[in-house]
Structures are given as structure tokens and as C-alpha cells.
Amino acid sequence: MRRLAHISDLHFGRADMAVAEALVDELNSMAPDLIVASGDFTQGARSREFRQAAAFLKRLAAPVLAVVGNHDITPYHLLERFLDPYARFRRYIQPGIEPVWQDDELIVIGINTARRMAPELNWSYGRISQGQMNGVERILAAAPASLYRIVVGHHPFLPPAWDEDARVVMRAKRAIAVFERAGVGLILSGHLHRGYSRFVKPEVVGEEVAGVKESSGATASRRLMVVQAGSAISTRLRGEPNAFNVITIARGRATVEPRLWNGAAWGPSAAGAQ
Ligand SMILES: [Fe+2]
Numbered sequence: 001m002r003r004l005a006h007i008s009d010l011h012f013g014r015a016d017m018a019v020a021e022a023l024v025d026e027l028n029s030m031a032p033d034l035i036v037a038s039g040d041f042t043q044g045a046r047s048r049e050f051r052q053a054a055a056f057l058k059r060l061a062a063p064v065l066a067v068v069g070n071h072d073i074t075p076y077h078l079l080e081r082f083l084d085p086y087a088r089f090r091r092y093i094q095p096g097i098e099p100v101w102q103d104d105e106l107i108v109i110g111i112n113t114a115r116r117m118a119p120e121l122n123w124s125y126g127r128i129s130q131g132q133m134n135g136v137e138r139i140l141a142a143a144p145a146s147l148y149r150i151v152v153g154h155h156p157f158l159p160p161a162w163d164e165d166a167r168v169v170m171r172a173k174r175a176i177a178v179f180e181r182a183g184v185g186l187i188l189s190g191h192l193h194r195g196y197s198r199f200v201k202p203e204v205v206g207e208e209v210a211g212v213k214e215s216s217g218a219t220a221s222r223r224l225m226v227v228q229a230g231s232a233i234s235t236r237l238r239g240e241p242n243a244f245n246v247i248t249i250a251r252g253r254a255t256v257e258p259r260l261w262n263g264a265a266w267g268p269s270a271a272g273a274q
Pocket residue numbers: 009011040069071191192193
């Protein structure tokens with residue numbers, strides 16, 4: 001059994017520091033095996049924001065696997081943005097931008113979906129390249145078949161059910177097909193500041209609550225689920241409270257339980273709120 005905390009979109013610079021403080025306590029008391037942080041540590045990739053993020057991470061007792069968000073690439077220093085876009089992330093958050101965490105039950109692969117530029121006006125959208133997909137495929141082909149497989153990226157791979165037009169990472173469909181073939185059980189992301197879980201193939205949802213519990217154990221028939229975390233501590237909220245996910249992996253099955261900030265404490269979401 002493994003327990004993960006999935007936090008996202010901290011946005012230091014626009015973070016509620018009281019909620020941040022409570023999150024440190026909550027994460028340290030739940031003592032997960034791993035904390036997955038799916039990007040947007042800062043608001044504007046400023047050094048002081050990254051220093052706040054680093055101080056926050058330093059206080060967490062559990063290991064952290066992090067990926068870059070679009071807000072973690074500086075929009076103010078264009079030369080740096082083009083020449084060394086992940087320099088601040090590497091310095092303050094984590095040396096590598098595509099980390100892999102593995103033990104004898106679980107493998108978690110981080111992929112970078114944030115880009116320094118794009119052939120369109122808005123550079124905040126995410127992309128995944130064929131090379132990155134091949135890389136995930138290669139790593140998972142070499143991993144023991146018994147490991148539960150998780151991929152983490154900042155940008156969403158499926159939109160929320162109530163907003164099918166929300167933009168997903170470029171090449172999401174192709175990536176999902178590759179991940180399914182490689183036996184991935186969960187894709188964890190953020191960016192939208194909205195929490196939801198969706199199966200890639202909703203037509204085969206079984207007796208369990210759709211989108212909350214994965215219902216298949218074996219790697220071959222594992223059903224891929226996309227899990228989005230809301231914003232853990234930022235004040236940039238989109239109609240939802242601050243939130244993060246607690247993910248339990250046991251006997252090849254994943255259970256996702258969102259935890260919401262109620263203004264004074266972290267608590268479970270109301271039944272059916274997902
Ligand atoms: Fe964000």
C-alpha cells in the first residue's frame with residue numbers, strides 16, 4: 001500500500017500563507033510515502049517567490065516529486081526564458097525537470113509540459129512531444145510489471161466533464177494512447193485550478209463511483225484515470241476552494257480522495273462533490 005499527496009498550483013506570490021502553513025502541518029501529519037507537486041510553484045517565477053516555495057518544500061518531511069508549471073518560467077527576463085527557462089526551477093525546486101520516483105510497489109514519472117514559447121500568442125498552454133512519450137514508454141518497458149504506474153505533468157490531459165472545451169495539453173490523445181499501452185493507471189495534473197477525476201474510457205465505468213475509484217487491478221486491463229488537483233494554497237481560485245488529493249494505491253487499485261480547505265481546516269470533500 002502506498003499513499004500519495006498530490007498538490008498543485010501553489011503560486012507563491014499569490015498564496016494564502018495561512019493555508020500554506022496549515023498544509024505543511026497536514027502533509028507532515030498524514031506522512032505520505034510521496035508528495036507529487038504538479039507545477040506552478042510561483043506566480044511570476046520571481047526569485048523571492050521561488051525562495052518561498054523552496055522554504056515550504058524544505059519543511060515537508062516526505063519526499064517530493066515536482067514538475068514545472070507554465071508560471072515557473074520567467075515572463076520578465078526574456079533572455080533567460082529562451083536560453084535557460086528552467087534555471088530557477090532547477091535551483092530552487094529540484095535539479096531535474098523530469099524526475100522518476102520508484103520503489104517496490106510504485107513508479108512515478110514526471111514530464112515537463114511547459115514550454116518557453118509556442119507558435120501562438122498564448123504561451124501558457126502545455127505540450128508533450130513524441131520524444132517525451134517515447135521516453136515514458138522506454139522507462140515503463142524496463143520497469144517491473146508489478147509496479148503501479150503514474151505519470152505527472154502540469155497541464156491537463158482530459159478536460160473537466162462540465163467544460164469539454166477546456167484546453168488540454170497538445171497531443172493529449174496520442175499521449176493517452178501511449179500511456180494506456182504502457183499500463184499507466186493515473187495521470188496527475190493541475191493548471192486549471194479545478195479538481196476532478198475522469199476515466200479515459202467512461203463507458204466502462206463499473207459499480208464504483210465514476211471518476212473517484214479505479215476499478216481494475218491487473219496491468220493489462222488497468223483503466224487509465226486522469227486526476228486533477230485544484231490549487232492547494234493560491235488565492236487564484238476558480239469557483240472552488242483550495243484543495244489537494246490524497247491517493248491510495250493498494251493491490252493495483254487507486255483511490256482518490258480530495259481534501260478541501262474549509263476556511264479554517266483541511267477536511268474531506270462532501271460525498272458526491274467530485
Ligand atoms: Fe496555476
